[in-house]
Amino acid sequence: MFTKFFLLCLSFVFILLLSSFSPAQTDSLVLFSDDFESYTAGGQIACQDTIHINVNWNTWNSIPCDLTEDPYVTNTNSYSGTNSVWIQQDNDLVKPIPNYTYGKYSISFYMYIPTDYTASWGQLAAFYNPDSTEWGFVAKFDPSGNGYINGGGSGAPFSFSYDMWMHNELIVDLNKDSAEYYFEGSLIHSWQWTLAIWGDTCARQLSVTDIMGSDWPLPDPSQWYLDDFMLERLDTIVGVKDFSVPTEFALEQNYPNPFNPVTSIQYAVSSRQFVSLKVYDVLGNEIATLVSEEKSAGTYEVTFSSHSGEVRNLPSGIYFYRLKAGNFVETKKMILLK
Numbered sequence: 001m002f003t004k005f006f007l008l009c010l011s012f013v014f015i016l017l018l019s020s021f022s023p024a025q026t027d028s029l030v031l032f033s034d035d036f037e038s039y040t041a042g043g044q045i046a047c048q049d050t051i052h053i054n055v056n057w058n059t060w061n062s063i064p065c066d067l068t069e070d071p072y073v074t075n076t077n078s079y080s081g082t083n084s085v086w087i088q089q090d091n092d093l094v095k096p097i098p099n100y101t102y103g104k105y106s107i108s109f110y111m112y113i114p115t116d117y118t119a120s121w122g123q124l125a126a127f128y129n130p131d132s133t134e135w136g137f138v139a140k141f142d143p144s145g146n147g148y149i150n151g152g153g154s155g156a157p158f159s160f161s162y163d164m165w166m167h168n169e170l171i172v173d174l175n176k177d178s179a180e181y182y183f184e185g186s187l188i189h190s191w192q193w194t195l196a197i198w199g200d201t202c203a204r205q206l207s208v209t210d211i212m213g214s215d216w217p218l219p220d221p222s223q224w225y226l227d228d229f230m231l232e233r234l235d236t237i238v239g240v241k242d243f244s245v246p247t248e249f250a251l252e253q254n255y256p257n258p259f260n261p262v263t264s265i266q267y268a269v270s271s272r273q274f275v276s277l278k279v280y281d282v283l284g285n286e287i288a289t290l291v292s293e294e295k296s297a298g299t300y301e302v303t304f305s306s307h308s309g310e311v312r313n314l315p316s317g318i319y320f321y322r323l324k325a326g327n328f329v330e331t332k333k334m335i336l337l338k
C-alpha cells in the first residue's frame, strides 16, 4: 500500500514537473488547403485565363475554360480519400497568392509520378507589373528518377521514386529573405529568395504557385498526380512566453500600438477551446482571421500586418480585434498609423 501511495505521489510530482516545463508551442495557420475530395472525378479543376494569363492566374476552381491546359480530377489514384489531380502534358494547376510581402509561408503537397514519366512545379516570386513575372524556383523530376531544384542562381540534385506518394514543401521566409525546398522531409536546397531562380534580383514577394505538366525542358511525356495541397502561414504564433498554464482567458493589448505595418497580439487560453481571433474595421467589416482553430491551454502570440496575406494596404485608422474562446469574448482597439 505504501509503495502504491509513493508511486502515486511520484507520478503526481512528475506530472507537475512536465506541466511546468512544457516546451514552447509553435503553430501554423492554414490559409488554403484542398484534398480534392469535393470535386467530381473526370471534371477539370483549373480555369486559366489564357488571354490575361499574367494578370489573372485565376484558377483552382471547377469551371474549365481551357480544355488543353486544365488538369482533371481523378479517382484512379489518391493520397487521401479517393480523389487527386491528374496533371498531364501541358497542364497547369495554378494557385494564386495575393502577393505576400511579409511572413513565413509553407506550400506543400503530395506527388505521385508513374514510372518513366516527368513532372515539374514552380513558384512565382513576384509580379513587377502585369506582364512581367519572376520565377522564385522550379523543381523538376526527370524520367530517370533524378530530381533537380533551381533557386537563387544555384541548385541541387535529389533522387525520387516512382509509383509512390512523395511530399514536396517550399518554405519561404519573407522576413528573412530565405527559401528552403524540402523533399520527403529532407532539406534539399536553401537560397536567398530575392535572387529568384537564376540569381536575378526580384521583389521580396511570394506570388502564384504553378504546378505543371512538362512545361520545362524535360523529356516528355509528363504525367503525375497531386493530392493534399496546402498553403500555410508559419510565423503567426511564435510560442509560449510563460511556461505555466494560464488560470484564465486573456486578450492583451497589441504591441506596438500604434503600428505600421506589423503588430503582435498575445492571448491566453486556460482550457482547451475553439479559439477565434479576428480583426475588424470601425464599420464592423471583417478584415482578417488570425486564429480559427482549437487550441490547448497556453499563451500564444499572433502577428497582424496591414499589408500581407488576405489584407491589402489598409488605410490608417482604428481597428478592433476580438478573441472568442468558449464563453470568453473580449475586444480591443488598435491603431494603424502610416
Ligand SMILES: [Ca+2]
Pocket (backbone or CB within 6 Å): 035, 036, 037, 078, 079, 080, 081, 082, 083, 084, 227, 228
Ligand atoms: Ca484526395
